[in-house]
Amino acid sequence: MPTIKDVAKRAGVSVTTVSRVLNNRGYIGETTRKKVYKAMEELDYQPNEVARSLFRKKSNIIGLIVPTVAHPFFGEMTSYIETYAYSRGYKVLICNSQLDSSKEQEYIWMLRRNQVDGIIMASHTLDVEEYKKLELPVVAFDRFISKKIPYVTSDNYRGGKLAVELLLERGCTKIAHMCGSLHLDMLANQRHRAFMDVAEERKVPYFTVETDINVFEVKKYEELLLDLFIEHPEVDGLFLNSDIMAVAAMKVCSKLGKRVPEDVKIIGYDDVSIASLVSPEITTIRQPLEQMSRLSVRLIEGLVNKKPVSVENCLPVELVRRGTA
Amino acid sequence: MPTIKDVAKRAGVSVTTVSRVLNNRGYIGETTRKKVYKAMEELDYQPNEVARSLFRKKSNIIGLIVPTVAHPFFGEMTSYIETYAYSRGYKVLICNSQLDSSKEQEYIWMLRRNQVDGIIMASHTLDVEEYKKLELPVVAFDRFISKKIPYVTSDNYRGGKLAVELLLERGCTKIAHMCGSLHLDMLANQRHRAFMDVAEERKVPYFTVETDINVFEVKKYEELLLDLFIEHPEVDGLFLNSDIMAVAAMKVCSKLGKRVPEDVKIIGYDDVSIASLVSPEITTIRQPLEQMSRLSVRLIEGLVNKKPVSVENCLPVELVRRGTA
DNA sequence: CAATTTATGTCAACCGGTTAACATACCCGG
DNA sequence: CCGGGTATGTTAACCGGTTGACATAAATTG
Numbered sequence: 001m002p003t004i005k006d007v008a009k010r011a012g013v014s015v016t017t018v019s020r021v022l023n024n025r026g027y028i029g030e031t032t033r034k035k036v037y038k039a040m041e042e043l044d045y046q047p048n049e050v051a052r053s054l055f056r057k058k059s060n061i062i063g064l065i066v067p068t069v070a071h072p073f074f075g076e077m078t079s080y081i082e083t084y085a086y087s088r089g090y091k092v093l094i095c096n097s098q099l100d101s102s103k104e105q106e107y108i109w110m111l112r113r114n115q116v117d118g119i120i121m122a123s124h125t126l127d128v129e130e131y132k133k134l135e136l137p138v139v140a141f142d143r144f145i146s147k148k149i150p151y152v153t154s155d156n157y158r159g160g161k162l163a164v165e166l167l168l169e170r171g172c173t174k175i176a177h178m179c180g181s182l183h184l185d186m187l188a189n190q191r192h193r194a195f196m197d198v199a200e201e202r203k204v205p206y207f208t209v210e211t212d213i214n215v216f217e218v219k220k221y222e223e224l225l226l227d228l229f230i231e232h233p234e235v236d237g238l239f240l241n242s243d244i245m246a247v248a249a250m251k252v253c254s255k256l257g258k259r260v261p262e263d264v265k266i267i268g269y270d271d272v273s274i275a276s277l278v279s280p281e282i283t284t285i286r287q288p289l290e291q292m293s294r295l296s297v298r299l300i301e302g303l304v305n306k307k308p309v310s311v312e313n314c315l316p317v318e319l320v321r322r323g324t325a
Numbered sequence: 326m327p328t329i330k331d332v333a334k335r336a337g338v339s340v341t342t343v344s345r346v347l348n349n350r351g352y353i354g355e356t357t358r359k360k361v362y363k364a365m366e367e368l369d370y371q372p373n374e375v376a377r378s379l380f381r382k383k384s385n386i387i388g389l390i391v392p393t394v395a396h397p398f399f400g401e402m403t404s405y406i407e408t409y410a411y412s413r414g415y416k417v418l419i420c421n422s423q424l425d426s427s428k429e430q431e432y433i434w435m436l437r438r439n440q441v442d443g444i445i446m447a448s449h450t451l452d453v454e455e456y457k458k459l460e461l462p463v464v465a466f467d468r469f470i471s472k473k474i475p476y477v478t479s480d481n482y483r484g485g486k487l488a489v490e491l492l493l494e495r496g497c498t499k500i501a502h503m504c505g506s507l508h509l510d511m512l513a514n515q516r517h518r519a520f521m522d523v524a525e526e527r528k529v530p531y532f533t534v535e536t537d538i539n540v541f542e543v544k545k546y547e548e549l550l551l552d553l554f555i556e557h558p559e560v561d562g563l564f565l566n567s568d569i570m571a572v573a574a575m576k577v578c579s580k581l582g583k584r585v586p587e588d589v590k591i592i593g594y595d596d597v598s599i600a601s602l603v604s605p606e607i608t609t610i611r612q613p614l615e616q617m618s619r620l621s622v623r624l625i626e627g628l629v630n631k632k633p634v635s636v637e638n639c640l641p642v643e644l645v646r647r648g649t650a
Numbered sequence: 651c652a653a654t655t656t657a658t659g660t661c662a663a664c665c666g667g668t669t670a671a672c673a674t675a676c677c678c679g680g
Numbered sequence: 681c682c683g684g685g686t687a688t689g690t691t692a693a694c695c696g697g698t699t700g701a702c703a704t705a706a707a708t709t710g
Binding site for chain 2: 686688690691695696697
Binding site for chain 1: 606
């Protein structure tokens with residue numbers, strides 16, 4: 001790998017001059033500039049960003065911790081985040097925590113050792129205190145940690161409300177909500193809050209199916225839903241916390257000979273691309289994932305540049321009526 | 326952020342001693358070691374990996390270029406790669422090229438500037454020459470570039486063969502294959518080769534549906550398949566190059582009132598998790614994605630450590646019989 | 651023509667570690 | 681008591697850039 005010295009030698013100028021060309025500072029003559037560019041080209045030179053990062057104390061790298069990028073929601077989110085971050089001059093180090101808190105802690109340490117400029121946390125299994133200790137810019141995705149740590153979310157309560165209301169509007173009389181662990185302190189739990197509030201207010205019997213703490217195992221979804229229908233065959237409305245769960249629900253219904261939406265109405269969440277790909281298409285609550293992703297990056301940028309940023313960033317959700325409810 | 330100097334001062338030892346503790350080299354007394362660890366803990370010190378990378382000329386970062394991590398196949402792959410890489414001491418910088426060659430080129434430059442130890446390329450839209458120029462360790466995913474560049478793939482020809490043979494075994498009389506651009510020089514194109522070979526040998530009429538060069542747009546899949554059925558309503562067997570396409574195919578069939586598998590048999594490819602989640606479950610050709618991912622990382626490691634590695638790495642595929650064929 | 655402005659160079663320090671070379675000193679065993 | 685292993689320190693160079701201070705000289709400008 002050629003270094004700046006090689007470039008200087010080849011162009012017949014000093015290292016300082018090359019650096020000045022590279023960073024566009026100070027006076028540089030046109031001919032010199034051309035000479036330097038030519039030398040760079042001939043040597044196929046590219047500045048060593050590691051050296052630059054060291055000096056500048058800025059790596060232009062964002063750490064992104066997700067449960068797993070294999071889950072379509074986080075896959076899409078990661079794609080949006082990386083694409084936008086790149087357009088802003090940032091690179092993304094990806095971390096799959098599997099919702100395992102010791103892994104999450106290790107990743108945080110690793111990111112710190114690697115001098116990332118900030119961390120977007122879409123997995124939070126640690127105690128609040130651990131996050132507060134971080135002197136790094138941190139943006140939480142879908143979780144409130146403290147008044148100091150900005151977070152991005154969408155209107156989960158409203159999402160939950162819209163979902164149940166749709167089920168009731170469609171005439172459901174016994175409904176269930178399947179969600180992730182309610183022990184993890186995530187704002188997504190507000191969907192369940194809304195679900196219960198509305199169900200109770202309308203005096204509709206309801207059930208809750210909580211998945212394991214550390215699981216995106218789709219097989220598990222099926223089992224749990226099967227159990228639900230075995231215990232409560234009269235359930236005729238299902239609110240699922242993700243579209244993936246909704247797909248699983250459709251399968252379980254089909255297995256049990258229940259027609260969707262005739263016998264059972266199903267409403268998912270997120271509006272990932274698979275939701276509109278299956279048949280019937282899944283009625284769902286759409287989170288503005290692209291906007292949320294971009295906003296996360298902008299918040300990190302704001303923190304990095306010591307600009308004031310708003311702590312609470314809640315974007316609206318939208319009911320997408322399709323075939324399953 | 327505390328530096329090694331702060332630790333030295335606090336522990337009352339020299340910087341060299343701290344470094345020796347950190348790197349476990351030379352003689353260190355037990356009491357000194359303890360003092361140093363204690364100081365590190367008290368200061369919450371972590372060594373600056375940027376500085377270390379600079380000195381060692383090794384970043385322990387792998388660049389991963391995929392078309393988009395939003396596609397389940399690449400999402401799952403990325404998850405496997407990152408998890409395995411992390412267990413081997415590597416971090417992963419993720420790049421979504423969108424199958425856009427100028428973006429791909431930019432990402433390659435970026436990765437080089439950032440001194441990654443190697444690149445796993447699962448998107449290759451550039452001319453072969455561009456890749457050969459790279460002095461970096463590169464592993465290609467599903468593409469043969471040159472005898473110098475190791476690649477990981479699975480037995481695409483066999484996969485294609487298994488797929489068509491299954492369709493024929495199931496009695497299909499008019500079949501079609503939907504695949505990505507055949508202009509991108511990917512080993513996945515061998516599936517189409519096999520498809521045609523078998524169809525011709527068995528004298529079964531067949532059609533090819535080629536998607537656009539730069540697309541994972543699922544809407545497009547539907548349109549193309551709809552067009553296919555409008556032009557050739559007698560098609561009764563569909564081989565799709567991904568499970569996502571297969572899901573789209575099921576939807577199109579359902580729209581047209583064709584039952585799967587009774588009227589149309591469908592076989593997908595990859596066996597991503599969604600394949601066994603929809604109903605009916607998708608019959609598919611399984612690529613050993615986890616093994617392929619791990620192998621890619623090991624190849625990078627081998628190249629980094631100047632160990633001899635085999636150029637051709639083709640893993641077996643497997644027919645997974647499920648509900649759609 | 652003097653004063654600026656422009657253009658470039660030299661030199662050294664710095665970012666935060668790592669490492670080789672060399673010095674010193676203690677402890678232990680033969 | 682000498683020699684070698686153990687333990688630690690000092691110093692300086694290095695990784696590949698960046699930057700400020702300062703010097704020099706040519707080109708512009710008023």
